[in-house]
Amino acid sequence: MIVRIPSLLESYTAGAREVEATGASVGEVLADLEARFPGLRFRVIDEQDRIRPHMKIFVGDALARRLDHPVGEGEAVQIVGALSGG
Numbered sequence: 001m002i003v004r005i006p007s008l009l010e011s012y013t014a015g016a017r018e019v020e021a022t023g024a025s026v027g028e029v030l031a032d033l034e035a036r037f038p039g040l041r042f043r044v045i046d047e048q049d050r051i052r053p054h055m056k057i058f059v060g061d062a063l064a065r066r067l068d069h070p071v072g073e074g075e076a077v078q079i080v081g082a083l084s085g086g
Helices: 007-013 026-036 040-044
Strands: 002-004 018-020 055-059 062-064 077-081
Touching: 007 040, 007 077, 026 040, 040 055
Parallel strands: 002 077
Antiparallel strands: 002 018, 055 062, 055 077
8 A cells, every 4th residue: 555654754764755555554554664664653653552643644534543443455544744833
């Protein structure tokens, strides 16, 4: 499946905006990405294995709120990071 990477995480994927991944859940997809792009998962998931509040993950058009959210074969996953500032 295709995973779309936000610009704030592109440094972990050598600038790639889209990468391939496998997994039947959001957690499995992130584990697959972590194996190839060390450090990426920690920027998305906190120490309690929860999606960080400033990060959103969409599977197709559905917002995934937990790591066990299923990912169907061929579905696109998009990671979105909120920006802040003043």
